[in-house]
Amino acid sequence: MHVAAATNYSKLIHLLYAWKADITAKNRAGQTPLHYAACNDALEACKALVRLMRDNSVSIDVEDARKRSPLFAAVELGRSDAAQWLVEQGADIKKQDASERPCLTIMMKKTSRVAKFALNHYHEIDVPNRKERFRLKDLSDLIISEKNESARKTPLQFIVDYKQLDVVMHPVIERILKVKWSNFGRKQASKDLGIYVLYIALWTSLGVGASWQTRYRYVLPNPDAWRVTFWIPAIITTLCLIVLEIREYRTSQANLSKWKSYRRKNITDDKAQYPPMSGQNPNVITEYLEHEETDLLKMQPSYFRDFWNLFDCTIYATHILIFILHMIEVAAFTADNRAPPCCGTAGCDVTARQIRTGELTDLSACSASDASVNNVSLSVWLNRFIAINVIMMWLGIIKHLRPFRHLGPLIVMLAKALVDVGWFLMLFLIFYVAYVFAFWIIFGLHTPINSMSTVDRIMFSLYRITLVDEYQYDQMHAFDIVMTYILVGTFLVISAVLCINILIAMLSDTFHRIYSNAKATARMQQAIFLLKTEEGLTTAQRADFKSVIRKNYNPKEVDMSDQQDYGYNEESDFARMRTLIERYQRDNVAAIKMILLNISRVKEEGNQPVMDSADFPTQGYQDIPAPTYHVSARDGIRSLRRASSAARSQSKRSSCSKLRESRMDASNRERGSSVGDQSQSHDHENPDG
CATH class of the missing domain: 1.10.287 (Helix Hairpins)
Incomplete structure (x- = not known):
């Protein structure tokens, strides 16, 4: 049975089942034939096995030795077709394996298409009423992790790590981002921006508030007291930002170390647990585990993935250099022993002598028509570093504006x-x-x-x-x-x-x-x-956020965005009608059969009937997943009545047309019989004719 499942041989599966083969048989790793079919993307085998399992009241979320369901196995190996079909059949997308990794989290990395399809279960749209409903309560444990749980990543962390741009635009993920932004993101972003603007204002004021030629001189208490006042908060702010940068780097390193240790342990356990799978050449699970080990070796701390982190480090290093050069300039040089900031055509030695004798000042030496900066002067290079640093600081605002939605x-x-x-x-x-x-x-x-x-x-x-x-x-x-x-x-x-x-x-x-x-x-x-x-959130803040999700998103109804396209299409209409039928099937099974027949006829072959109502299947509709598009109950009842009426009218017309056809056939047979008798009598009378 396992070999038939792995090779997508559905007829052999039915034959083996007829010979009393066990469809839930497990190998020593606890894997059933459905696990083998899912791992090989054997869709026909999956369909056959799921049908037989449901006939025997067996769950399709059967676990192997590592508590992985068939859906989990398919997702982990990137088998999108089998995974999506299992999701359609109602497989549990939040099921965790022995390592407590949810299946939905692995979807974000391996099968983004299936992940988007699975997220539709938590998003409903009421088009007539222009409403959207989000059931984020069911995802509350996956939206935010517990404190110090860096080893187990959330779905959003996988989306970021593997840059799944198509998934991050899903309405459910967008709603999660909005909720986090409104609860703690906006406040933190505004705080960071405010601190950085203060930091820029202090350093820019120190750069432009005094002439660079005389920046080394401090006349206290006036007029340079303000410069000392600005230097103190500028240095404190810079040191705080450097400490935060170092903490961010160490945190990213610690998180990566925890994740690598966590995954290495999982991979080691998997290698010891899973045997080679029959029907595969080579062993696909072994290849997958080796590929995971290679990816672990290539992983780098998330700190270095962001260009702006390196840009900030450059800014802080420049600040340190500027501060050191300025302290040297203040402590080691005076008007008598320092190189002149500017030189005339007569030479820098002449200018330096004129400054020492009082004929020129630093400012007047640079104001002369023939003046040029002295490249050996420390003040000149310090001023150049300050100018470049001011440009870099103001460009650094871009980093703190990125989280804001419009910019x-x-x-x-x-x-x-x-x-x-x-x-x-x-x-x-x-x-x-x-x-x-x-x-x-x-x-x-x-x-x-x-x-x-x-x-x-x-x-x-x-x-x-x-x-x-x-x-x-x-x-x-x-x-x-x-x-x-x-x-x-x-x-x-x-x-x-x-x-x-x-x-x-x-x-x-x-x-x-x-x-x-x-x-x-x-x-x-x-x-x-x-x-x-x-x-940086505390355990209490995380608990408060989860309580907000459970309270307000059970479900949360919001107005539909006009910027998104939620138009009707044939597939969504058909799925919506099937969902309505599922909702009201307990009231009138016979009417439901006719409605399904009518929908299938219109969808597949125009006005031609597809099958007789007596042959239409009545099982399996309880497993149809909730579609993306929904209508209100009142509109649903009206649609059912219209469809039922159309089905009855079509049935009557079909019966009348069949009656007319039978009568015409009978009259034609009678007419043909009379014509045949006449021709026979004519031939008997005229044998030579």
């Missing part, structure tokens, strides 16, 4: 566009570098063209040519007319015409390509934030 998609589209621009620049760099060397060879060595006198000037001049900006064309034309036409003409065609238009087309294509996934990616970013926030 998330825009941030995702911006990030994707920047990635494509980066790939384009890598290609453009090939042409750019080639022409930089060519221009340097022709115009860069001892020529009167100032914009080509150094490599950096040539690079910037070519950048201006790309943007069709001003450049020294007349001077190049006067110096070498032939190469000017060749180099400038071809570079303009390649960069300003070809590459720029390709970039515009590529950005347009990127926008259209990622627009459909932008919302899903934004929801994913919100889910990541909510999972991080959950880690």
Whole structure:
């Protein structure tokens, strides 16, 4: 029986059952034939076995030695067709194995299509009344984990880990995200944003509040007392953010370590428990377990998956560098021994002597018309680091705006566009570098063209040519007319015409390509934030959240969103009508048979009857899962009456047409008989005719 199930041989299953074979027989791992059929995606075998099991009142959620049901086995091996059919037959999607892993959680990783189908059981739509109902109470134990249970992941954690964008947009998952956001996510996101804005304001004020040439001097109590006042909270805020960053990294490492230990133990137990399966070559379970071990070795802490975490680390490292350089500047240098921030045409030594004698100040030295910054001055480099750090800090706000629903998609589209621009620049760099060397060879060595006198000037001049900006064309034309036409003409065609238009087309294509996934990616970013926030919740807060789910979502009725398409279609209408029939079948079984016959006739073969009402099956409708679309009870009763009336009218018309056909056949037979008698008598009278 196990071999027949694994090889999808349904006829052999029926034959073996007729010979009294046990359909619930188990191997030493406790696996039944239905487990074998599910593991091999043998759909016909699954149908045959489930039919026989129901005839014998055997549950389709029969467990093996590791407490895995056939649905669990199919999901774990990624057998989508068998898994979805078992879900349709009412298999328990929340059933846990010996490791306390719910089947729905594994669906998020292995079979996202089945996961979306299974989530429909917790989402109902009342189209006539424009209502949606969410039964999240049944998922309360899977929505949020217990404190310090990092080893057992929730479905949302699997969605995030494996980037299941199609599942995160399911109405049930969206509702879960909304509930978490309203209960603790919005408050935490606003708090994080407020702290980060304060942090930016403090450091920006310190950067722009004093002239960089005299930033090393503190005149107390006035006018520099405010700078000391700002330095203290800026340093405290920075240290707090660094501590939080370190804690997040250590938490991600600890969670990964717990998960690896948990999964290694499960894999070891599975290897010892499951024998090779007949009918498979090679053993599919052994391959699956080896693949799981390989995935464990490749897994990295979730902290490093987020680019913005590395970006924050860069910002904090720059802050530490700025603080150290500033302390050195304040403690080690005075007006007499420090290098001047700016130098004139006479040289930095002359400027330094003039500052020491009082002829110039730091500010006046940089205000002169011939002034230029002194690259050996610590103040100059400190000021450059501060300027770059201010830009990075303000860009860091994007990280804290991602969880907000309206800004998330825009941030995702911006990030994707920047990635494509980066790939384009890598290609453009090939042409750019080639022409930089060519221009340097022709115009860069001892020529009167100032914009080509150094490599950096040539690079910037070519950048201006790309943007069709001003450049020294007349001077190049006067110096070498032939190469000017060749180099400038071809570079303009390649960069300003070809590459720029390709970039515009590529950005347009990127926008259209990622627009459909932008919302899903934004929801994913919100889910990541909510999972991080959950880690900081106490046991009492988790219990309160679960109580809110159980109280308010049993079920929760909300207005239907106008942005989603819940239109009718043939499949949903048919499923809805079958559900209504199931609801009222105890009232009038005969009418139900006719209604089912009428629905099947309209659905499958137009107005032609599919089968006789007496032959229509009456068993198995109790196992039909609740469809996605529902109508109210009043509309259902009206639909039943209309369908019943139509069925009776069709039955009467069919009976009348059959009666007319029988009468016509009888009259034709009588007419044919009389004509035959006349022809026989005529032949007898005229034998030569």
